[in-house]
Amino acid sequence: MSEQGGFTASARHRDIPEASVARLPVYLRALSGLADAGHVTVSSEGLATAAGVNSAKVRKDLSHLGSYGTRGVGYEVDELVHHISNALGLTQRWSVVLVGVGNLGHALAGYAGFASRGFRIAGLVDADPARVGERVAGLTVRSIDELAEVVTTGGVSIGVIATPAGAAQVVCDQLVAAGVTSILNFAPTVLQVPDGVELRKVDLAVELQILSFHEHRKSVSGAVGA
Amino acid sequence: MSEQGGFTASARHRDIPEASVARLPVYLRALSGLADAGHVTVSSEGLATAAGVNSAKVRKDLSHLGSYGTRGVGYEVDELVHHISNALGLTQRWSVVLVGVGNLGHALAGYAGFASRGFRIAGLVDADPARVGERVAGLTVRSIDELAEVVTTGGVSIGVIATPAGAAQVVCDQLVAAGVTSILNFAPTVLQVPDGVELRKVDLAVELQILSFHEHRKSVSGAVGA
DNA sequence: CCGACTTTGTGAATGCGTTCACGAACGCGT
DNA sequence: ACGCGTTCGTGAACGCATTCACAAAGTCGG
Incomplete structure (x- = not known):
């Protein structure tokens, strides 16, 4: 009744399931490809194929953003890109600080x-004095002591940790203290963060061990079956 | 009745839920830390804290491997490491081929x-002739044309793709054709693999966009709430 | 040897995510 | 204008994962 039109769209944003959120970037990439290939519209089936999922999932996921499809036709590619970008907050530019400029860094x-989706690297930081001053990807590596300053003056809200495992928790705490509210951790260790800080991790060793499990499973059941 | 004792342990392996499998490597790392710190036994609560999960999950996960805990005491660290390693197939040495020796490669x-968990890099391969012959991490980069040979003679079952997106599907197909049955993809693209080939992906851009979503959400609800 | 205490292992309950299946809505050809 | 074929949007059903909660099983001090 008293609900405003503008609020309906906002309410849509509010509770997109995590699983859907994780797929939206994939759709976005698939849509870029489709746009490059000259497609103006795409059906849920077509997008599903391009994104490597099934069409029911695509429709359910997109329904969380609103009703932007046309029955009998599909979705307009450009429009969908726009709505997904909106939902993901990609219309604004996020600043990132990268801590640890080793191999991975x-x-x-x-x-x-990074740049192609609107992420700006506001600073590179390392604890090793030998690395400070080095130029990497057009930026000068700064000391870890300047982390807080980089975060504050750069308007940084996202931190990426690419340090050795031993340093990761300290760096994480410093990032949080400096005001960073989202962290992407590449260090092979479990990090503790306070409530309200979003933490995601990427762990090569874990991925390999999961593959190892499946290989092992195959070889065991294969031996039994043969 | 006709069930053999040896089969019971095997049967345990057979159906560990994916979600549990994904956590086992994390437990393994946590246990290493605990062992280094001198702990001989650890309770589900202790392991849960070290691994960043809750204790019920730990117990449920470990129960899939068998009954290796002692009530009133906990789990013996060394023994648990052994059983998890077994379940993950880490007792054997897996050979890996890495395709794409750019920055990420x-x-x-x-x-x-890689090495610390029993993974052996059997070969580095790149399509760029300028890179072939280069020495990286103690290995000589070989041509992509030699991929099949590297896989066959090296006994490789796991392939890691660190090429640009455009080359990833071709490389993937070549890996599969050469007999690789597990693939870890770092290229920002969706890959198609036949049944029986395990595929996992690591995607920096996707992770950042998920963080972006949460940042966006915070800033929107923060503005409304304030 | 026994009773108090601790911690596991697991059925049961709950919640989340995926898939199914179909009504509603739209374009298009005639 | 109208019916046909296509595709979306979504309630309902299903299955997997997490959490709860407690009996069973062990340790340990006295």
């Missing part, structure tokens, strides 16, 4: 996908 | 976690 700093 | 090749 170099690779991350040079990753083109 | 370098970082991956130099990653210590």
Whole structure:
């Protein structure tokens, strides 16, 4: 009754299931490909194929954003890109600080996908004095002591940790203290963060061990079956 | 009746839920830390804290491997490490081929976690002739044309893709054709694999966009709430 | 040897995510 | 204008994962 039109769209945002959120970036990439290939519209089936999921999932996921499809036709590619970008908050530019400029840090700093989706690297930071001053990906590596300053003056809300495991929790605490509210951890260790700080982790060793499990499973059941 | 004792343990392996499998490597790392700290036994509560989960989950997960705890005491650290390693197939040495020796490929090749858990890099491969012959992490980069040979002679069952997105599907197909049955994909693209081939992906851009979503959510609800 | 205490292992309950299946809505050809 | 074929949006059913809560099983001090 007293609900405003503008609020309906906002309410949509509020509770998109995590699982759906995790797929939206994949749809976004698939849509870019489709747009490049000249597609103006795409059906849930077509997008599903491009994104490697099934069409029911696509429709359910997109329904959380609103009703932007046309029955009998599909979704307009450009429009969908726009709505997904909106939902993900990609219309604004997020600033990122990258801590740890070792092998992996170099690779991350040079990753083109950063800039292409509106993420700006506001600073590179390392604890090793020998690395401070070095130029990487067009930026000068600064001391870890300047972390708080980089975060504050750079308007940084996202921190990426690419340090050795031993340093990760300290760095994490410093990031949180400086006001960072989202952290992406590449260090092979479990981090503790206070409520309200979003933490995600990428762990190569874990991924390999999961693959190992499946390989092992195959070889065991294969031996029994043969 | 006709069930053999040996089969009971095997049967345990057979159906560990995916979600549990994904946590076992984390427990393993936590246990290493606990062992280094001198702990001989650990309770589900203690392990849960170290692994960043809750104790009920730990007990449920470990129950899939068998009954290796002692009520009133907890789990013996060494023994648990052994059983988890067994379940994950880490008692045997897996050979890995890494395709794409760019920035990320370098970082991956130099990653210590590879060797520490029994993964052997059987070969580095790249399509760029300028890179072939280069020495990285103690290995000589070989041509992509030699991929099949590297896989066959190296006994490789796991492939890691660290190429640009455009090359990833071709490389993936070549890996599968050469006999690789597990693939870890770092390229920002969706890959198609036949049944029976395990595929996992690590995608920096996706992770950042998920964080972006949560940042966006916070800033929106924060504005409304204030 | 026994009773108090601790901690596991697991059925039961709950919650979340995926899939199914179909009514509603739209474009298009005639 | 109208019916046909297509595709969305979504309630309902299902299955997997997490959490709860407690009996069973062990340790340990006295």
